Amino acid sequence: MTLYPKLITDVLADIRYPGNGKTIIEADMLDDQPHIDGMKVSFSIVFDKNPDPFMKSLFKSIEASIHREISPDVQVEITPVFRQAERPEPEKLLPGVKNIIAVSSGKGGVGKSTVSANLAVALAAQGYEVGLLDADVFGPSMPKMFSVESEQIYAHIVEGRQLLIPALKYGVKLLSVGFFVNPQTATLWRGSMASNTLRQLIADADWGELDYLIIDTPPGTSDIHLTLLQTLAITGAVIVSTPQQVALADARKGIDMYRNEKVNVPILGPRGKHGMVHTCRVAQQPLLHFRSRRRHPIGRRAQCTRTCTNSHCAKHLRRGR
Numbered sequence: 001m002t003l004y005p006k007l008i009t010d011v012l013a014d015i016r017y018p019g020n021g022k023t024i025i026e027a028d029m030l031d032d033q034p035h036i037d038g039m040k041v042s043f044s045i046v047f048d049k050n051p052d053p054f055m056k057s058l059f060k061s062i063e064a065s066i067h068r069e070i071s072p073d074v075q076v077e078i079t080p081v082f083r084q085a086e087r088p089e090p091e092k093l094l095p096g097v098k099n100i101i102a103v104s105s106g107k108g109g110v111g112k113s114t115v116s117a118n119l120a121v122a123l124a125a126q127g128y129e130v131g132l133l134d135a136d137v138f139g140p141s142m143p144k145m146f147s148v149e150s151e152q153i154y155a156h157i158v159e160g161r162q163l164l165i166p167a168l169k170y171g172v173k174l175l176s177v178g179f180f181v182n183p184q185t186a187t188l189w190r191g192s193m194a195s196n197t198l199r200q201l202i203a204d205a206d207w208g209e210l211d212y213l214i215i216d217t218p219p220g221t222s223d224i225h226l227t228l229l230q231t232l233a234i235t236g237a238v239i240v241s242t243p244q245q246v247a248l249a250d251a252r253k254g255i256d257m258y259r260n261e262k263v264n265v266p267i268l269g270p271r272g273k274h275g276m277v278h279t280c281r282v283a284q285q286p287l288l289h290f291r292s293r294r295r296h297p298i299g300r301r302a303q304c305t306r307t308c309t310n311s312h313c314a315k316h317l318r319r320g321r
Helices: 005-012 055-069 112-125 191-203 223-231 245-259 312-320
Strands: 035-037 040-047 075-082 097-104 130-134 155-158 161-164 167-169 172-176 210-216 236-241 276-281 295-299 304-309
Touching: 005 055, 040 055, 055 075, 097 112, 097 245, 112 130, 112 172, 112 210, 112 236, 191 223, 236 245
Parallel strands: 040 075, 097 210, 097 236, 130 172, 130 210, 236 276
Antiparallel strands: 035 040, 155 161, 167 172, 276 304, 295 304
16 A cells, blocks of 8 residues: 555544644644655644643544554554643743742631732842742632732743733732632532642743742642642741641641651741741731740721731740640
8 A cells, every 4th residue: 555645634524622722734733744655654742831731632633543544554653742831840930030939828817818919029029030920720809909900911932832921910010810710609619620720820920030039838738738848949937927826737747747757848947947827807906925026017097916036836836836
């Protein structure tokens, strides 16, 4: 049997790419004419990004179709080609970012996002280049806190890669999944999908040169936290809690996660002690007497959030060890 290029392209014209429903020919995914060498055929298929989730299944479908429609004796060699440059290796991600600070809490509703937002704005006000990543995929709140809910996020090409352009408010570069989902509906994603989305916000965004990248993490210790720890070299973590024992119990778990020997991310605090931000929403009154006396009012006049470091929370944590 004699092979010729049109025989191969006719088969490819009936195979659809799952990503857009078009055939390989319609989607202009055939990079060049098939090369024939006896019973061996080779050609290249073009994908937008690397990795492509449908690449392996598409290659198997192409090979099976050629064997079925032409001959099982045909040797098929397919080479992937990518329109967009490959994402850097994890250790080379965000080369322009000097410090990455994770703001965490074991329990939700303790003021973690408020602390993240105010920390980012305060650093920007001091002249630093600051970015803020809302990593709470299932409950993003930064677009509302920065009053940019209607902001449209665009992308541009940088060194062959399509990168998201973060929103800019109060001198802070901001990205959140809240820009891409309906704020009125729940985000029903499995852990793997949420982790992949977070990787895109980290690696496929044009963060540029930053002194600090603040990451507002979701409550608890979940897939999202593992993704962050595996993807980024985190400089340190800030733990946020209220003084209630239930909240402190979960805060201890968060500290244990970062201090695990396989993770080894330092908990930021004064003079090597436990670092904790303790918040209490009481009208202009701190709930506890803080040993460090380093109190900073944050929020509105009638309902002020007091954030303090090295407080009684540290004593409770040491007692619980």
